[in-house]
Amino acid sequence: MRFKGKVFKYGDNVDTDVIIPARYLNSSDPEELATHCMEDLDSSFTERVEKGDIIVAGKNFGSGSSREHAPLAIKTAGISCVIAESFARIFYRNAINIGLPILISKEAAVNIEEGTCLEVDLEQGTIKDLDHNQTYTAEPFPEFMQEIIKAGGLIEKIKGEVGR
Amino acid sequence: MGMTMVEKIIAAHTDEDRVRPGQIVNARVDIVLGNDVTTPVAVKEFNKIGVNRVFDRERVVIVPDHFTPNKDISSAEQALLVRKFAREQEITNYFEVGEMGIEHCLLPEKGLALPGEIIVGADSHTCTYGALGAFATGVGSTDMAAAMATGQLWFRVPPTIKFIYSGRLNPWVSGKDLILYTIGDIGVDGALYRAMEFSGEAISNLSMDGRMTMSNMAIEAGGKCGLIACDEKTREYLKDRAVREYTAYESDPDAEYEKIIEYDVSEIEPQVAFPHLPENTRPVSQASHVKIDQAVIGSCTNGRIEDLRIAAEVLKNNHVHPDVRCLVFPGTQAIYKQAIKEGLIDIFIDAGVAVSTPTCGPCLGGHMGILAKGERAISTTNRNFVGRMGHPESEVYLASPAVAAASAIKGYITHPEEVVR
């Protein structure tokens, strides 16, 4: 899988409460959730985001609540991939389980700037900064997680197994 | 080389004799938990899997606690969806309004979370049950769906950081202060992907309620779980509650820890975490005179009977400051009833406190105590993120029930000793 898009850059500890505030959790409709994505951190996010865009953030992205509404909102808003220095563990699981591509790269997280145009190759784990002609390599996923990603998420993977 | 507690528990739920940090395993789970926010998404995913029934109707626990009693029409519809699923699946442990409490107060009280078990919950504070010696961890809704369908889930075996708390607690210092102090020390990602193991004299002396407060906030340091070994106190607590037999595990003396961190608790005073991260902690003596508009006492962190007793001790023969709204949320119906029996609710009402039926309420900015722009709350809850309790420009300061109650009386953040002599 390859993606190309412009960067939305955020700092450390972006928590799931700012990704999708609890006041909107009385709905679980992804389209509805997406209209409030990042609202408390970046109020113009939903107006500016275009299909394929990429979030680049610092440490501990997705910390806090287990709400899967957070990666769902990001994915439905059109974000193709999240790159961070590290991810909070429940967010990490959720992203893999629902098929929101994530990549871990400290270098990329530190160097890439807001608005930059990136090209990401998920299989290779490469992140190409097209504006500065710079390439970063992300940490590879353990094989087990790659299987989930390849199956298209945890539910698809299990479906195959329980159906056997 | 021995194994840590979490490694032993995970190994016991697989076909392996031993597991190692970093290894990915499929393990059997003992309890799968969901609430009214996370279960609707899980039900949607569950229906895609193609199995008709949950793996064990007695081991799926569903507690509508976040937006219940229903706060508006959309939450009513979510609660209805969850209720229907629970009925169709004949879930034994579905707790309706009137029976329910905040999930992490309720499960231990009902004896549903036991030592040596693996408990997964679609709620990040599932780590609370680590206080009972269980490997309990928060997951997402898709994980909940998968676990409900198969009775199993994938885990990456975490490395363990051991925390040793030695010495005796100062007056007014509680489990909440120890965990805030710890998070202040290691940071909100200080235990990322790690198991935290709490031990030492101060932990042995802590009540079960205080231990649960500590394990509850393991996630606030990024931890996967916050374990405390099962001891006499645990067994006593579970004596008339445990719904199943259980096996307790302890770390081997030669277990391999990633790190060992030691604290002398006699040096710790009551703590306050400033906005907007739980790691922004300061001793209360350096936090005084921050004016507050609201004080919240309750939640899965501090809504247990011991918490209410301490708050009542401070509020007795005192009155909430005229500029402050003080709200108390007992964690469960049983805690509520016990508080009535002990006269705590009388003390609260006489002091001008609003007491609510059990609910998550304001803790997540859900309902019953939302903050306006620019308002400030002191709260016994666990998160003070931007917008957590209402308007994105409101502020939450985290503290113990004693500090929250004292602050409610004075109108600004206050050390309890200034109110109770």
Ligand code: SF4
């Ligand atoms: S009380 Fe707060 S932290 Fe605890 S489960 Fe409810 S919303 Fe979550």
